[in-house]
Amino acid sequence: MLLDTMKAAVLNDYGQALELEEVRLDPPRPGEVQVRIGATGVCHSDYHVIKGEWKYGLPMILGHEAAGVVETVGEGVGGVKPGDHAVISFRPACGVCRLCAMGRSVLCEGPGDRFKMHDGTARVHRDGQDLLVLARVGSFAEQVVVPAEQVIPIRDDVPMDVLALIGCAVTTGVGAVVNAAKVEPGSTVAVIGCGGVGLNVIQGAALVNASRIVAVDLLDNKLEYARQFGATDTVNGSAGDAVEQVRALTGGGVDYAFEVIGNGKTVEQAIQMTRVAGTACIVGMAPQGSTSSFDPLLFVNKETKLIGTWYGSARPRIDFPRMIELTMAGKLKVNELISRRYSLDQINEGFECLGRGEVARGVIVF
Ligand SMILES: [Zn+2]
Ligand SMILES: [Zn+2]
Incomplete structure (x- = not known):
C-alpha cells in the first residue's frame, strides 16, 4: 500500500532519544524506488550519529541496515519491480565513476549528497521541512524512497529480519x-x-x-x-x-x-x-x-x-545473494545473531541495549 504519511523515528537533537513522528513521504522520482520496510537493524553506526560522534545535520531519519518489499518504482527503473523482496545497500553506485569501473562500487564517488536523493532534494518532510535520511535510506520508518541502484532484489523465501542483517553487519x-x-x-x-x-x-x-x-x-x-x-x-x-x-x-x-x-x-x-x-x-x-x-x-x-x-569491500549485487545462499545452506548463522526483536516504537530501548552491550544484534521488525 502506498502511503503519503507514515511513522518514522526522527533524530531531532544529538544525545536525545529518537522521536516517533508522523511524516510525509513523496513518491519516487525517475531512478528511485519505494520500499516497504520489513525489518531494520539497530547498528552502531546509527548510534554514533545519535550520540553526536558523527554529525551530518538534523533533523534526520537514521537506519541503514534494512530489507523490505518493493512498493513502486519511478520512471526508467529496471531490474526491480513491485513485489520484489530486496536488501537495501547503504552505498550508491553511479556505474560510471573510477571506483564503480573497478568493481568497487561501495566506494562510489559519483553522486554527491549522502542524506538526500541524487537530485539534491528530499522525499521525506515534516510540516513543510525536509528531513535528511542516513545513507539515502533512513529505514527507521515504515517506508523509504531510495536510489534504484541501492535496491538489490533477492529470493523471496528468506525472513525479513535475516535479510536486513545482510545489508550491513553480515556483509561488513x-x-x-x-x-x-x-x-x-x-x-x-x-x-x-x-x-x-x-x-x-x-x-x-x-x-x-x-x-x-x-x-x-x-x-x-x-x-x-x-x-x-x-x-x-x-x-x-x-x-x-x-x-x-x-x-x-x-x-x-x-x-x-x-x-x-x-x-x-x-x-x-x-x-x-x-x-x-x-x-x-x-x-x-x-x-x-x-x-x-x-x-x-x-x-x-x-x-x-x-x-x-x-562495507566488507563488497560488491552488493554479488555478495548479498552469496551471503544469503551461505545462510540458507547453514554455513553462516544470521538468525542466531538476532538476540532481540523490537517494534519501531521500542527503538530507543534497542539503542539502550546496544549501548550496554547486551545484544549480539537487535532488529526492528515491522
Ligand atoms: Zn551498520
Ligand atoms: Zn560510481
Missing part, C-alpha cells in the same frame, strides 16, 4: 575476511570487538577455515557469543594486557588481526597482535577525529600490513 564482517584481508585456510586470526559486526568477522574466519580464531572483548557475555560463532579461544581484555594474551595463545601473534570497535587504542593493539608479515585490518568505525600511533619501523622490518575495509 564476513566481507572483511573474504574480500578485504583474504584470509587463507589454516591461518590464525584475532578479532577485537565481538558485537554484531565482530561476530560476523569471527564466523567469516570460521567459514574460510582459519585454524585459530581468538576473540577479544571486555564483556564475558560477548565472548560467549563469540564461541557460538566459531571462536576457538577467548581473551578478556580486562584480565590483563590483551596483546600479551593473544601473543601467548598463538606463539607470538596472529596472521590477521581485525579491529572491530572503532577505537584508536584497539587499532594499535591489532597492529601489535600480528606476527611477522601479518595483516591488521580496521573494520570498526571510529568517532570523527580519532587518532592512533604506531612505530613505522614495524611496517618495514616485520612487513606488517595495515588495511582498512568499508
Whole structure:
C-alpha cells in the first residue's frame, strides 16, 4: 500500500532519544524506488550519529541496515519491480565513476549528497521541512524512497529480519575476511570487538577455515557469543594486557588481526597482535577525529600490513545473494545473531541495549 504519511523515528537533537513522528513521504522520482520496510537493524553506526560522534545535520531519519518489499518504482527503473523482496545497500553506485569501473562500487564517488536523493532534494518532510535520511535510506520508518541502484532484489523465501542483517553487519564482517584481508585456510586470526559486526568477522574466519580464531572483548557475555560463532579461544581484555594474551595463545601473534570497535587504542593493539608479515585490518568505525600511533619501523622490518575495509569491500549485487545462499545452506548463522526483536516504537530501548552491550544484534521488525 502506498502511503503519503507514515511513522518514522526522527533524530531531532544529538544525545536525545529518537522521536516517533508522523511524516510525509513523496513518491519516487525517475531512478528511485519505494520500499516497504520489513525489518531494520539497530547498528552502531546509527548510534554514533545519535550520540553526536558523527554529525551530518538534523533533523534526520537514521537506519541503514534494512530489507523490505518493493512498493513502486519511478520512471526508467529496471531490474526491480513491485513485489520484489530486496536488501537495501547503504552505498550508491553511479556505474560510471573510477571506483564503480573497478568493481568497487561501495566506494562510489559519483553522486554527491549522502542524506538526500541524487537530485539534491528530499522525499521525506515534516510540516513543510525536509528531513535528511542516513545513507539515502533512513529505514527507521515504515517506508523509504531510495536510489534504484541501492535496491538489490533477492529470493523471496528468506525472513525479513535475516535479510536486513545482510545489508550491513553480515556483509561488513564476513566481507572483511573474504574480500578485504583474504584470509587463507589454516591461518590464525584475532578479532577485537565481538558485537554484531565482530561476530560476523569471527564466523567469516570460521567459514574460510582459519585454524585459530581468538576473540577479544571486555564483556564475558560477548565472548560467549563469540564461541557460538566459531571462536576457538577467548581473551578478556580486562584480565590483563590483551596483546600479551593473544601473543601467548598463538606463539607470538596472529596472521590477521581485525579491529572491530572503532577505537584508536584497539587499532594499535591489532597492529601489535600480528606476527611477522601479518595483516591488521580496521573494520570498526571510529568517532570523527580519532587518532592512533604506531612505530613505522614495524611496517618495514616485520612487513606488517595495515588495511582498512568499508562495507566488507563488497560488491552488493554479488555478495548479498552469496551471503544469503551461505545462510540458507547453514554455513553462516544470521538468525542466531538476532538476540532481540523490537517494534519501531521500542527503538530507543534497542539503542539502550546496544549501548550496554547486551545484544549480539537487535532488529526492528515491522
Ligand atoms: Zn551498520
Ligand atoms: Zn560510481
